[in-house]
Amino acid sequence: MRIIIDAQGGDNAPREIVHGAIQAAEAYGVDITLVGRGDEILEALREIGVDTLPAGVEIFNADDVVDMHDEATDVVHSHRNSSLVQGLKLLADGNGDAFISAGSTGALLTAATLLVRRIRGIRRAAFGPTMPTKTGQCIIIDSGANAECTPEFMLQFGCMGSFCARKILGIENPRVGLLNIGAEDTKGTPLQKESYALLKQASDNGIINFVGNVEARDVPLGAVDVVVCDGFSGNVLLKSIEGTALFMASQLKKMFGGSIGGKIGYLFCKKGVKDFKKLMDYREVGGTMLLGISKPVIKAHGSSDALAIRNAVRQAKQAVESGIVEEIRANISSMKVPKE
Amino acid sequence: MRIIIDAQGGDNAPREIVHGAIQAAEAYGVDITLVGRGDEILEALREIGVDTLPAGVEIFNADDVVDMHDEATDVVHSHRNSSLVQGLKLLADGNGDAFISAGSTGALLTAATLLVRRIRGIRRAAFGPTMPTKTGQCIIIDSGANAECTPEFMLQFGCMGSFCARKILGIENPRVGLLNIGAEDTKGTPLQKESYALLKQASDNGIINFVGNVEARDVPLGAVDVVVCDGFSGNVLLKSIEGTALFMASQLKKMFGGSIGGKIGYLFCKKGVKDFKKLMDYREVGGTMLLGISKPVIKAHGSSDALAIRNAVRQAKQAVESGIVEEIRANISSMKVPKE
Numbered sequence: 235m236r237i238i239i240d241a242q243g244g245d246n247a248p249r250e251i252v253h254g255a256i257q258a259a260e261a262y263g264v265d266i267t268l269v270g271r272g273d274e275i276l277e278a279l280r281e282i283g284v285d286t287l288p289a290g291v292e293i294f295n296a297d298d299v300v301d302m303h304d305e306a307t308d309v310v311h312s313h314r315n316s317s318l319v320q321g322l323k324l325l326a327d328g329n330g331d332a333f334i335s336a337g338s339t340g341a342l343l344t345a346a347t348l349l350v351r352r353i354r355g356i357r358r359a360a361f362g363p364t365m366p367t368k369t370g371q372c373i374i375i376d377s378g379a380n381a382e383c384t385p386e387f388m389l390q391f392g393c394m395g396s397f398c399a400r401k402i403l404g405i406e407n408p409r410v411g412l413l414n415i416g417a418e419d420t421k422g423t424p425l426q427k428e429s430y431a432l433l434k435q436a437s438d439n440g441i442i443n444f445v446g447n448v449e450a451r452d453v454p455l456g457a458v459d460v461v462v463c464d465g466f467s468g469n470v471l472l473k474s475i476e477g478t479a480l481f482m483a484s485q486l487k488k489m490f491g492g493s494i495g496g497k498i499g500y501l502f503c504k505k506g507v508k509d510f511k512k513l514m515d516y517r518e519v520g521g522t523m524l525l526g527i528s529k530p531v532i533k534a535h536g537s538s539d540a541l542a543i544r545n546a547v548r549q550a551k552q553a554v555e556s557g558i559v560e561e562i563r564a565n566i567s568s569m570k571v572p573k574e
Numbered sequence: 575m576r577i578i579i580d581a582q583g584g585d586n587a588p589r590e591i592v593h594g595a596i597q598a599a600e601a602y603g604v605d606i607t608l609v610g611r612g613d614e615i616l617e618a619l620r621e622i623g624v625d626t627l628p629a630g631v632e633i634f635n636a637d638d639v640v641d642m643h644d645e646a647t648d649v650v651h652s653h654r655n656s657s658l659v660q661g662l663k664l665l666a667d668g669n670g671d672a673f674i675s676a677g678s679t680g681a682l683l684t685a686a687t688l689l690v691r692r693i694r695g696i697r698r699a700a701f702g703p704t705m706p707t708k709t710g711q712c713i714i715i716d717s718g719a720n721a722e723c724t725p726e727f728m729l730q731f732g733c734m735g736s737f738c739a740r741k742i743l744g745i746e747n748p749r750v751g752l753l754n755i756g757a758e759d760t761k762g763t764p765l766q767k768e769s770y771a772l773l774k775q776a777s778d779n780g781i782i783n784f785v786g787n788v789e790a791r792d793v794p795l796g797a798v799d800v801v802v803c804d805g806f807s808g809n810v811l812l813k814s815i816e817g818t819a820l821f822m823a824s825q826l827k828k829m830f831g832g833s834i835g836g837k838i839g840y841l842f843c844k845k846g847v848k849d850f851k852k853l854m855d856y857r858e859v860g861g862t863m864l865l866g867i868s869k870p871v872i873k874a875h876g877s878s879d880a881l882a883i884r885n886a887v888r889q890a891k892q893a894v895e896s897g898i899v900e901e902i903r904a905n906i907s908s909m910k911v912p913k914e
Contacts, residue, residue: 367821368821368824368825378755381755381761381762381763382763413810415718415721415805415806415809415810421721422721422806423721423722423806449809449813450809450810450811450812450813450814450817451813451814451816451817451820452817453814453817454814454817454818454820454821455817455820455821465755466755466762466763466807467806467807467810469755469789469790470753470755470790470807470810470811470814471790471810471814472790473789473790473791474790474791474793474794474810474811474814474815474818475814475817475818476791477790477791477792477793477794477795477815478794478814478815478818478819478822479818479822480791480794480795481707481708481794481795482818482819482822484708485708486826489849493845495845498839499838499839499840499841500839501839509829
């Protein structure tokens with residue numbers, strides 16, 4: 235298996251990307267193609283004492299870099315020789331099994347859609363990141379790729395999220411919930427009401443296990459395994475969980491740092507604090523799969539360090555092995571809304 | 575000042591409501607009208623050793639009760655003699671200065687709109703609860719009264735929230751942000767783009783201090799004092815902060831309970847843990863004002879106990895004294911969008 239990595243994407247590129255990739259090649263026994271500026275990649279390799287390329291690791295030279303200020307919809311044309319575009323072309327052409335980038339989310343979404351293309355029948359690709367919950371973890375789909383959605387998109391998000399929870403997270407019969415502002419099926423805007431009906435129908439047909447509406451409050455508490463939402467609300471959900479965790483971590487720090495007693499207390503429950511931080515650390519997850527694209531594409535966090543990239547590679551490997559893309563393709567007929 | 579209280583609303587009615595009201599009457603020097611079943615209210619009073627009504631405390635008999643299953647849009651007609659409807663009528667008729675209920679949110683919203691009415695020119699009443707943040711607190715408006723909004727509603731939410739932050743929270747020049755999925759003014763759906771323009775115009779005219787888009791992640795971190803959003807996203811934001819806080823509190827408990835070291839640690843930082851819990855405790859806030867109604871109406875949490883009701887009364891008193899309703903009325907001409 236070969237994983238293609240955008241060596242120039244993200245705040246800590248190329249150094250941390252390259253370091254993480256080399257660690258992952260060894261840890262997970264995968265081949266790696268590093269796409270980016272050859273000289274910078276070689277320099278990053280030398281820094282960790284790698285003077286000759288390890289077996290299975292290749293460099294594909296791409297001199298241009300996409301940055302956060304570039305117009306996302308235009309990069310395929312304006313940055314033809316960028317690591318992002320060239321890496322996705324390698325994937326599209328079959329020169330690798332999955333692609334990882336820590337660069338611009340919008341550019342990755344657009345370029346992956348144009349170059350690798352969606353699975354036939356899928357209306358929109360969506361991000362389905364995994365969040366820790368009180369009882370395990372859950373997938374939030376879509377978490378920001380599509381601010382405006384139709385009920386059909388939502389049906390497809392629910393199915394793709396459910397397949398992902400089963401094939402990648404290993405949850406046998408994932409509970410799929412629709413993000414809403416109340417439990418009753420009359421709640422929300424027309425989008426939620428129509429999506430509810432479609433998800434229920436898919437559940438009646440045995441494609442997914444739809445458990446109804448879920449309120450945002452119950453997501454971190456573990457009420458469902460998959461949360462279906464438009465990209466706007468999904469982004470609000472995901473980011474507010476993240477922000478609250480950061481806020482509370484800072485309160486925790488204050489609590490421990492505030493007094494001598496607190497400092498002594500900290501010594502006694504150091505391990506607990508460490509577990510707690512780990513649970514909330516995006517670096518442990520690695521990245522987010524772009525579901526609906528015809529080959530696995532992973533978006534790593536913009537501030538990814540070597541550990542995050544290493545975990546993103548583990549995740550890409552899982553995605554390839556899980557057969558998630560094939561699963562979506564095989565079920566596409568159940569994920570369509572007949573035109574009236 | 576007289577505060578009218580729905581003695582039959584909420585999970586712990588009438589007992590906790592009555593107890594909290596009596597505490598508040600003494601603590602804040604306000605007169606109280608308890609609306610509900612006279613005999614049940616008297617029994618609740620006897621339980622705390624109150625055999626004769628304290629000066630300034632009155633009971634207004636209303637035998638019917640609105641419950642969570644009643645159709646919200648219909649209670650004004652179907653539950654004419656309920657504590658909710660009768661209490662709001664007392665407010666509308668000038669027999670009190672503010673109204674508090676811990677009952678059904680939807681019923682309160684509809685009944686307050688029909689009986690007390692909106693301030694002339696205000697298109698929709700909105701909930702603007704206060705949340706703790708890393709740097710203080712912020713108002714989230716609308717947090718669920720209106721799932722679907724127009725840009726004009728959003729402009730009015732921004733202005734009402736800003737007046738509230740200034741007059742009630744005492745923030746001199748509140749930073750008003752628009753909840754969005756990115757910082758750039760091109761982000762979001764048409765609703766966000768049009769609302770952005772209206773809020774910016776209001777800011778240019780000196781009515782509010784609009785600081786642009788705010789991402790959900792930065793809300794708990796204290797980026798703004800007022801978050802403007804449609805009721806759907808606002809509800810997701812508010813509830814996910816609440817759920818994450820609950821989730822993390824349970825992790826914290828596990829951390830302290832997990833080992834003997836943790837238990838000893840807990841003893842050393844007990845005060846910190848207590849502060850932390852207090853920060854996240856809705857009972858400390860009391861309730862949420864329904865902004866845009868022509869007199870102060872406060873929604874207390876459904877599971878309010880005596881402490882929460884006591885704080886809701888404090889909040890109602892603040893709302894009356896702040897002159898927030900008059901402030902909205904005085905600025906209404908700047909909060910309208912001319913018809914094209």
